[in-house]
Amino acid sequence: MGKGAISAGAVAVLVLVTGCKAVAVDTDGGRPSEGGSGSGDGKPRATATRSPTDTPSTSSTPRTPDRPDSTPTRPSTPPPPTAPAKILMERGDHGGQVRELQARLRQIGWFYENPTGTYGPATTSSVGxxxxxxxxxxxxxxxxVTWQKLRGMTREPTRxxxxxxxxxxxxxxxKRCMTGRVLCIAKSSRTLxxxxxxxAVSTMDVxxxxxxxxxxxGTFSVYWKSRHHVSTLYDxxxxxxxxxxxxxxVHYSADFAARGYAGGSHGCVNVRDEKKIASLFAQVRKGDRVVIYK
Incomplete structure (x- = not known):
């Protein structure tokens, strides 16, 4: 028998790894020994090398239970307290902002009076x-908060x-009103x-x-004054x-005093403040100018 030859009874074993189970295979082409026992010839078997994929054997050291996260849970921060709403207007106030408040409430049917610019009982009730x-x-x-809500539901009031x-x-x-004696009447502001x-000596609603x-x-002149005049056309x-x-x-109108701008004239300039028109009537003379413009 030559050097390096294998005796007839000698079986060299190679170990194949399939999955996680080692299987012994004879080098002479025979079937593998699934039992994994020796061949019975007294010769030592090759020691199987553990594959990195093999499941490690169970250690005798007792397993340490999982430790809870050592980082303490931070309690949620409560939201900052809401600042109280700031009072903008209240009963007893006066001014343009109060007038705007009343006009906006009137747009959506919460205020039935004409804006006055005075925050009185009616305005307080409507806001409430x-x-x-x-x-x-x-x-x-x-x-x-109330003001922002109201503004979001309404539009900018007109003049x-x-x-x-x-x-x-x-x-x-x-500019035609700047010299002499003039009844200066502006349609845009409805004023005389x-x-x-x-x-300016006096101003009144018209x-x-x-x-x-x-x-x-246009530009006209007072040509006739009549203290107790009655229209023959409209009686x-x-x-x-x-x-x-x-x-x-230009004359006093009881209808204007009673109904305001809900009505209109037949072309005349109506005044609703009787005391003011009486004072004006006493001052105006025939020939004084009348200027009516937009």
């Missing part, structure tokens, strides 16, 4: 009802809406300003003609009438 309807604290005072009941500041005087040598009987615009009283163009005149 508006707040209650929308789940806000019913205080009757207008705070920042006419802000002064639906009158009291609008007079418009800038027309009695001016003498460029200075109402004009309707769409089909408009008040004429209507026209106290303190000062005629300036045909049948059109």
């Amino acid at each position: 009802e508006f707040q209650a309807k929308r789940g806000l604290p019913r205080t009757g005072a207008t705070d920042t 006419t809406e802000l002064y639906a009941g009158g009291g609008m500041p007079a418009a800038k005087p027309d 300003t009695w001016m003498v040598d460029g200075k 109402r004009f003609g309707s769409q089909y009987t408009p008040t004429r615009e 209507t009283a026209m106290p303190y009438a000062m005629f300036f163009s045909g049948g059109q005149a």
Whole structure:
């Protein structure tokens, strides 16, 4: 037998790894020994090498239970307290913002009076009802939350809406009003300003003609005054009438005093403050100018 030859009974064993189970295979082509026992020839078997994929054997050392996360759970931070709403307007206040509040409430049917600029009982009640309807604290005072809610539901009031009941500041005087004695009448502000040598003596609310009987615009002169005048055309009283163009005149109107801007004239310039028109009638003379402009 040559050097390095294998004896007939000698069986060299190679170990194959299949999955996680080692299988012994004879080198002479025989079937593998699935039992994994020796061949019985007394020769030592090759020692199987553990594959990295083999499941490690169970250690005799007792397993240490999993430790909980050593990082303590941080309690959730409560939200910062909500700052109380700031009061912007309340009962007893006056001014343009109050007038705007009233006009906005009127747009959505929560205020039925004309804006006055005075925060009185009616305004307090309207604001309170508006707040209650929308789940806000019913205080009757207008705070920042109430004001933002109202602004989001309404639009910017027009000049006419802000002064639906009158009291609008007079418009800038027309340049024709700056000299002499003039009844300066502005349609944009619905005001009559009695001016003498460029200075305003008095201002009053006025109402004009309707769409089909408009008040004429231009420069005119007072040609006739009638203290207790009655219209022969409409059989209507026209106290303190000062005629300036045909049948059109500046005069006191009881209807204007009662209904405000809900009505209109037949072309005349109506005044609703009887004391003011009486004072004006006493000062105006025939020949004084009348200027009517947009």
